[in-house]
Amino acid sequence: MNYLKNKWNKLRTYINRRELQFMLSVSFTLVALVGMVFIGAFLYQSYGRAAEEMMFNDNRQLINQVEINLNNYLRNMMRISDAMYYNVIKQVDMKTDDISQELDLLYEVNKDSLVSVACFSEDGELISAAPVGSVKKNVDITEQSWFANARDKMENLHFSELHVQNIFENSNGRYYWVVSLSRGVELTTEGKMSGGILLVDMNFSGIRQIFTEINSRGLGYVYLVNSEGEIIYHPKQNLIFSNMLKENNKIASQYDDGVYEESFQGEDRTVIVKTVGYTGWKIVSVTPKKELLQDFSSTKLMAVIIVILAVTLMVFANQFVAVRIAKPLKKLENSLQGIGVDQQPDIYMGGSVEIQHLGETIRSMVDQLQSLTDDIVREQEEKRKSELDALQSQINPHFLYNTLDSIMWMIESERYEDAVAMVNSLGKLLRISLSKGKNIITVGDELQHARSYLDIQKYRYKNKFTSFFDIEEGIEKYRTIKLIIQPLLENAIYYGMEYMDGEGEIHIRAYTSGDELFIEVEDNGLGMPQEQVERLLTENSETRSKGSGIGLKNVHQRIRLYFGTEYGLEITSEPDEKTIVRIHLPKTEEITPEEGGNRS
Amino acid sequence: MKKKRYQWQIGGILLTAAVILGGLYYYGIFARQGGRPAVYSVILYQNTNDEWATFVEGTEQAEEDLDIDINYVYLARDDTAQEQAAAVRREIQEGSSGILLAPIDTEEVKKIMESMYFTVPVLCVETGAGDSFPVLRTDDRAMGKAMGEAILEDMDSSGDQRRVIILTEYMERDSVRLRYEGLRDALEKSKDSVLIEERARPHEDFGLGHFIKSVFYDDAPPYLAALDKYMTEQAAAAWTGYRQENENEEFSCRIYGIGNTARTVNELDNENIAALMYQNEFNMGYQGITYLTQKNREKWLKNNTAVGYRIVTKESLYEDENERLLFSNT
Structure with a gap:
């Protein structure tokens, strides 16, 4: 039980994992197969019953036909006997009249169905016969069964068993199988009445012809027995006479008219019996079941082959239909896999109306989703920009305190000119830092901001370093985001100059190349190893908060947010030699109001 | 490209189905009508026309029951064993499925036939042709x-x-x-x-x-x-x-x-013969063909199967058993 349950669960799991196309194909095939099996079984049963019914009807018709033909034949024989008796024998006196001419005439007219016609006295003496012949020497006519039956029951017509006509001399070697029709007759001899027997030997070939024709049609066979069960005709009479075949004739002769199912010598068969009037003979139709089944089984084989073929075709047809249904869905599914990867996935819009509608709906949803995502990204970028700009715009309090302290010290020591210059530089620095809330300023302003910053730092560091500006002519008009050079200078001073023994140099270069603009800050400070250079701009790098408190990373991110990821900072450094930080910007002139920002 | 291949596959399947259905139709309608039955040969020595009449009734009954065709070859009275062997050879060449043979001369036929190679079963009736060939005979x-x-x-x-x-x-x-x-x-x-x-x-x-x-x-x-x-x-x-x-x-x-010919029976009936011994030739003919077909289809044959014989006199001629075996009703 558990085994079956496990198997069933495995099967369910297997099916559930399969594709829609497989499920559709298998489902269609199973449903159609079950339908075909039911219909086939129903048709098989119906056809079987109809075939059996048809067989019965055919055989009944055959038997009726045989009975009609046989009755006609027998009535004809009886008419011959009646004609001979009432028209000839009763009209003549045997002493004076010769009946041989009438016998000959009657024989000649009916010789196709007659073997002989003869009249005997009650002692068995031949009175006349046609064709002319004499009785065999050692034959006692009175011992013949047909003679005895007619003598014993004068009023009746008697039909004998099938036998070889054996009473007349036969020199030509031809022997005939006959059924003898005998009757008692009254003979008049010199006015006296006496008994006699009239014999009409019917040629068996007439009976055989009737049955041979019938047996050539339909299933099974038809045979004829007399009331004692002796076979008169059977299509395999010689086999039966040679004891090579048995027939259930004795039992069949006792059946009443009707249909019987019997088993004879291990063979099941259907028997239809019909009694022939006048004679008590029985026509027996036999249909072996296996013959019926044999005929049916060939039809069955044909049907099975057709069903197999139909199922095979159905499998392909179902496969075709399943593909037609599932393929658009599969395409739709495949196209949906682009969502999340591709910003504009190509949603499949083919297939049936329903699938097209589904595709349209999904496309609409994807568009909306995309729009929403874009909005969120945009907002996030703006927010990030704002955060970074805010950070960038902050003035390091230490820087401001130290600067003001330096100014105060200059005033106390009466270095008024230096104090004025320093206040002037601080003023410029603050003015450009604010820039009326704009984030995008000209390169000229940014360079001015750098100069102001350097001027202040020179006072503070007592000219410990020297700065050099190498500015391409005309570059001032191009735009840049503000406060991007100052963090670089701050780093150069704090990390490049502060711990230097000799005089430091800071070179600021600004130049264009094609559509790009570069601003470089080079110091001849301590430099740094390559690993450190690589870490400076990555997400996880530590922000070196000394100086302005705003790291290179922030500058890098701001440039990328404003101008795209292809721009930003590039750092090259050689330990104990120098460090170059290069700002990479697009070369653009116009400053749109939108880009100006709204910070105040 | 893929669609085209798919269409070809569907076309191929439909064509195959059409061919199979056509085949079934042919098998169902024409093949049953057109199937030719197997042909067997019966080669008999003969001195008079009706010498084998009862035997042939048996073979004809078998022909009808077994749905086969039989080709009869009767030798002339002065034909020899060589001519009989030639008839056997000719029948095999013409596609006979089996030979039922009444040898004209046991030793001569044996000598010739033992040197021949037979692709079909050969069964002797009434008279033998050596131990190499089974015989269906009376004792x-x-x-x-x-x-x-x-x-x-x-x-x-x-x-x-x-x-x-x-x-x-x-x-x-x-x-x-x-x-x-x-x-x-x-x-x-x-x-x-x-x-x-x-x-x-x-x-x-x-x-x-x-x-x-x-x-x-x-x-x-x-x-x-x-x-x-x-x-x-x-x-x-x-x-x-x-x-x-x-x-x-x-x-x-x-x-x-x-004998069981019409003439011998008539001579018995007319008392020119005192008694006749006769073998059941109907059985011999019927069983001979049946055994041939069984040999052909089932590779089985009983050697020297015996058929019965009877003695008949004028007095017993019209007894049921003799009457049925000696007088043809066909």
């Missing part, structure tokens, strides 16, 4: 013996002269030789001795009828034994002729023969 020796016992019984009851002349024609057929041996054996074992004489034609140009009539004239045999259908017919005819020529002579010969 000829027993039949000859039964004839001898009938003659002895007749002698005992009639008190006639205890002398028998045996016509020893066609001894080249082992069926006749076996009958002869059985007959001679029975006569020789009689308590009261029987004079057994043999007569055969000095040469084949001597007409058989004249030869037998000369036996009546020369030897006046009280009992004459003929061991073959044709010999029995000839003996009865010769005896009828002799009696017509010698109406007043009291000499009477009782002929014991072997």
Whole structure:
């Protein structure tokens, strides 16, 4: 039980994992197969019953036909006997009249169905016969069964068993199988009445012809027995006479008219019996079941082959239909896999109306989703920009305190000119830092901001370093985001100059190349190893908060947010030699109001 | 490209289905009508036209029951074993599925046929052709013996002269030789001795009828034994002729023969023959063909299957069993 349950669960799991196309194909095939099996079984049963019914009807018709033909034949024989008796024998006196001419005439007219016609006295003496012949020497006519039956029951017509006509001399070697029709007759001899027997030997070939024709049609066979069960005709009479075949004739002769199912010598068969009037003979139709089944089984084989073929075709047809249904869905599914990867996935819009509608709906949803995502990204970028700009715009309090302290010290020591210059530089620095809330300023302003910053730092560091500006002519008009050079200078001073023994140099270069603009800050400070250079701009790098408190990373991110990821900072450094930080910007002139920002 | 291949596949499947359906239709409608049944050959020696009539009734019944065709080849009276073997060869070449053969000469046919290679079953009937070929026959020796016992019984009851002349024609057929041996054996074992004489034609140009009539004239045999259908017919005819020529002579010969032809039966009915031994030739013909087809289809055959024989006299001729076996109703 558990085994079956496990198997069933495995099967369910297997099916559930399969594709829609497989499920559709298998489902269609199973449903159609079950339908075909039911219909086939129903048709098989119906056809079987109809075939059996048809067989019965055919055989009944055959038997009726045989009975009609046989009755006609027998009535004809009886008419011959009646004609001979009432028209000839009763009209003549045997002493004076010769009946041989009438016998000959009657024989000649009916010789196709007659073997002989003869009249005997009650002692068995031949009175006349046609064709002319004499009785065999050692034959006692009175011992013949047909003679005895007619003598014993004068009023009746008697039909004998099938036998070889054996009473007349036969020199030509031809022997005939006959059924003898005998009757008692009254003979008049010199006015006296006496008994006699009239014999009409019917040629068996007439009976055989009737049955041979019938047996050539339909299933099974038809045979004829007399009331004692002796076979008169059977299509395999010689086999039966040679004891090579048995027939259930004795039992069949006792059946009443009707249909019987019997088993004879291990063979099941259907028997239809019909009694022939006048004679008590029985026509027996036999249909072996296996013959019926044999005929049916060939039809069955044909049907099975057709069903197999139909199922095979159905499998392909179902496969075709399943593909037609599932393929658009599969395409739709495949196209949906682009969502999340591709910003504009190509949603499949083919297939049936329903699938097209589904595709349209999904496309609409994807568009909306995309729009929403874009909005969120945009907002996030703006927010990030704002955060970074805010950070960038902050003035390091230490820087401001130290600067003001330096100014105060200059005033106390009466270095008024230096104090004025320093206040002037601080003023410029603050003015450009604010820039009326704009984030995008000209390169000229940014360079001015750098100069102001350097001027202040020179006072503070007592000219410990020297700065050099190498500015391409005309570059001032191009735009840049503000406060991007100052963090670089701050780093150069704090990390490049502060711990230097000799005089430091800071070179600021600004130049264009094609559509790009570069601003470089080079110091001849301590430099740094390559690993450190690589870490400076990555997400996880530590922000070196000394100086302005705003790291290179922030500058890098701001440039990328404003101008795209292809721009930003590039750092090259050689330990104990120098460090170059290069700002990479697009070369653009116009400053749109939108880009100006709204910070105040 | 993929779509095109798919269309080709569908087209291929439909075409295959159409071919299969067409095949089924052909099988169902035409093949049943057009199937030719297997052909078997029956090759018989023959001296008179109806010599094998009962046998052929049996083969014809088998032909009908087994749904086969039979090709009959009858040899002429003066045909030889070589001609019979040639007929066998010809039938096989023409596609016969099996041969039913009544050899004209046991030894000669054996010699020729043992050197031949047979691709189809060959079954001898009535007369054998050596141990290489199965034979469907009656127990000829027993039949000859039964004839001898009938003659002895007749002698005992009639008190006639205890002398028998045996016509020893066609001894080249082992069926006749076996009958002869059985007959001679029975006569020789009689308590009261029987004079057994043999007569055969000095040469084949001597007409058989004249030869037998000369036996009546020369030897006046009280009992004459003929061991073959044709010999029995000839003996009865010769005896009828002799009696017509010698109406007043009291000499009477009782002929014991072997045969079931219409003529021998008629001679028995007309009392020109005292008794007939006959084998069930209908069975022989029917079983012969049946065995051939079984051999062909089931690779099985019983060697030397025996069929029954009976003795019939004028008195028992119209008894049911004899009547049914001796008088054709077809």
